[in-house]
Every structure is written in structure tokens, then in C-alpha cells.
């Protein structure tokens with residue numbers, strides 16, 4: 001069993017303090033040699049909460065088709081993927097006891113349960129020298145005389161296991177013994193992002209002079225004008241989605257406020273990164289396998305004096321069919337002849353006006369975070385030696401499909417190797 005402390009501890013010293021017990025922090029802990037003493041400090045009542053929500057509870061932990069271009073910073077990510085690839089991640093998890101399987105290149109635990117990934121990570125972290133402090137919220141990191149001080153407040157857990165949240169959120173109840181302070185030669189910021197739930201704790205490195213690009217929801221539904229999606233709520237199709245220069249084919253799920261699904265999620269990055277804006281036109285291609293000319297030909301071949309409605313019947317969901325007919329400026333009872341070109345255009349580029357991004361509470365990741373260029377090839381701060389950052393706290397985000405967890409693993413591995421080498425030469429502690 002992993003040792004989890006949720007009581008105030010005396011001041012203690014470690015080789016490494018990892019702030020954040022999410023995917024990246026847990027993987028880093030699992031990859032550090034047993035000779036290195038580690039404190040993992042997590043503000044939640046347990047570690048790995050977001051991991052359990054990944055991949056709709058199945059955890060898409062990596063992808064066999066990982067490519068740097070699928071991230072916002074291809075030139076930077078390439079180096080990390082070369083040093084620790086999807087294959088390396090699969091091998092590392094296999095060593096921890098996880099059997100994996102791939103579905104269309106997406107890699108999942110064989111059980112298709114995210115809890116299996118968390119279980120093996122927790123077991124790999126369960127060794128002497130690793131202490132996990134849950135319900136500990138870090139609010140300050142300082143460096144003095146070569147040593148980092150990490151301090152904050154904790155919420156006491158009562159006998160029934162319920163956390164006394166007031167200790168963390170109600171200033172008036174913060175008594176002296178509710179504070180903690182640990183020290184270490186190395187500190188790693190693995191605090192993730194507020195996507196769906198979580199926090200932006202990148203401010204912890206502000207005193208070190210790091211710049212942060214404001215976090216914006218990404219891999220999130222896109223809000224659009226309501227008229228064009230009227231009646232479509234809940235309809236799911238495989239379609240192409242275009243916004244600016246970006247085009248994605250995949251699942252599109254219509255919501256009452258806009259579009260969701262993997263294709264929409266991946267396109268949302270265009271807005272999050274400022275390459276598209278509110279008011280831009282998002283087009284949906286309801287027959288992505290065919291060109292415009294091919295769709296026209298197909299419709300012409302089917303037309304035997306039928307109405308617009310019977311011409312399209314059986315090809316689309318009935319509510320999509322209604323919207324296409326409307327967008328083509330037709331009535332269902334109109335004769336199809338003379339309207340095929342307009343119908344084909346509506347099928348191939350159904351237009352929606354972008355009204356914004358969905359909330360962070362609906363996002364899988366945030367675009368933004370600490371400027372990765374201010375960290376070296378081992379993700380150590382170029383401003384303060386011994387301070388590292390990994391995972392989503394850095395301004396790296398990828399597409400849907402296992403890319404973001406792969407970044408958590410690759411970034412954590414780079415830091416694990418760097419700290420292990422450093423401790424070997426410096427004989428830490």
C-alpha cells in the first residue's frame with residue numbers, strides 16, 4: 001500500500017519534492033531510483049483523480065501514431081518523444097504489470113479501466129523513500145542557500161475519511177499546526193491544469209521569474225450560433241470539421257450550444273491558440289469520403305424525378321437531412337432537379353458561426369502554462385537550478401487520442417533521468 005500522509009508533519013528534508021500527484025507526478029515517482037528520497041504533495045484527498053476520468057474512464061494512455069506535429073510545439077516535443085516514445089511508455093507500463101491493447105492505434109489498459117493504470121502507478125510508487133502527502137495544498141516555493149522550501153496548508157481528514165475542507169478554504173480556521181513545510185534539493189512542478197477539474201498552480205514558480213501563457217480551454221466543445229444546429233442536440237455523426245486552415249475528420253456530437261466530439265475537440269485548439277476567433281465560420285463536411293464533384297454525381301445518379309427529401313433519404317440522420325435541405329435554401333417537397341448543386345454544397349460545407357470555446361469544466365486540457373523555452377532539455381528551469389516542471393503545467397498540449405498523457409510520461413521520464421544522474425554524481429542527502 002502507498003503511504004499517504006494527511007496529517008501535519010514536522011519539517012522534513014528530501015532529495016526531491018514533487019508538487020502534484022497526477023499522471024506526470026506519479027510516473028516521475030515510479031521512474032526514480034529507490035535510493036532517492038521523494039515527497040509527493042497532492043492537494044486532493046487522493047492521487048490520480050484526473051487519470052481516472054481519462055478516455056471516458058478507459059484511459060487512452062498513448063497512441064501508436066504519436067507525431068510531434070500533433071502538439072502545439074512540434075520542434076520542442078520531438079526531442080522528448082525521441083528520448084521516450086509511445087513504445088517506451090508501453091514497455092514501462094508493462095514492467096509495472098499493466099497489459100495494454102490498441103484500438104485504431106489508441107492504447108488502453110487491457111481492462112479498459114483507467115483504475116488499472118492508477119493501480120500499477122501507485123504500486124510502483126509504493127517503496128521506501130517515497131512519501132505521499134494528500135490533502136496538502138502547496139502555496140509557496142522558495143529557494144534559499146541551495147535548498148527549496150515548499151510550504152502550504154493541509155486539510156485534516158476525520159475518522160470517516162471526510163476531509164475537513166475548511167482548513168484549506170477558510171482562512172479563519174488556519175491554525176499554525178495546519179501548515180506544513182518541507183525542504184529538498186530539487187523540486188518538480190507537476191500541478192497540471194484546471195481542465196474539467198484541477199488548478200492552475202503555475203504561479204508557484206512566478207517568484208523564479210517564469211513567464212506563463214494564460215491558460216485557455218482546449219480539447220473542448222465549440223460554441224456556435226444556435227440557428228444552424230437547431231434540433232440537432234444529441235445527434236452524433238462522422239464528419240469533417242474545418243476551421244481556418246485546420247481540418248479534422250472524426251466524431252462530431254451536436255450539443256444545444258454548439259459542437260463536441262473528437263473532431264470538434266481537436267479543432268478547438270485553433271481558437272485556444274488564437275489562430276481562429278469568435279465570428280469565424282466553422283464548416284462541417286457531412287460526406288468527408290467524397291469530393292464535392294463526387295457528391296453531386298452521386299445525387300444526380302439517384303435523382304429520378306424525386307423530391308429533395310426522398311433524394312437524401314437514407315443517407316443522413318433525419319434531423320441532419322432537415323438542416324441540409326434548409327441550408328440549401330430548399331423545401332423538402334421541392335423537386336430535386338436544379339437543386340442538386342446547392343444540396344451538395346450544403347452537404348460538403350455546412351456553415352456554423354463560432355461563438356467561443358466551452359468552459360474549462362468541459363475541457364480535457366488547457367492550452368497555455370509555463371513557457372517551456374525557459375526550461376532546458378531536461379525540463380530544469382534555466383532561471384533557477386534544481387526547479388523542474390512536467391506535464392500540463394508547461395505550455396504543451398496535444399490532440400485527443402493519448403497525446404497528452406504521452407507528454408506527461410515523456411516529460412516525467414526526462415526529469416527522472418536528469419535527477420537520477422544528478423543525485424548519482426552529487427550523492428544526494
Ligand SMILES: Cc1cc2nc3c(=O)[nH]c(=O)nc-3n(C[C@H](O)[C@H](O)[C@H](O)COP(=O)(O)OP(=O)(O)OC[C@H]3O[C@@H](n4cnc5c(N)ncnc54)[C@H](O)[C@@H]3O)c2cc1C
Pocket residue numbers: 019020021022023024025041042043044047048049050051053054055056059060061062136137138139190191192193195196197198199200201363364365390391392393401402403404405406408
Ligand atoms: C475528462 C478528461 C479526459 C481525458 N482523457 C485523456 C485521454 O484519454 N488521453 C490523454 O492522453 N489525455 C487525456 N486527458 C488529458 C490528461 O488527463 C492530462 O493531460 C494529464 O492528466 C496531465 O497530467 P498532469 O500530471 O500534468 O496533471 P494532472 O493529472 O491534472 O495532475 C496535477 C495534480 O496536481 C495537483 N495540484 C495542483 N495544484 C496543486 C497545489 N498547489 N498543491 C498540491 N497539489 C496540486 C492536482 O490536484 C492534480 O492531482 C483527459 C483529461 C480530462 C479532463
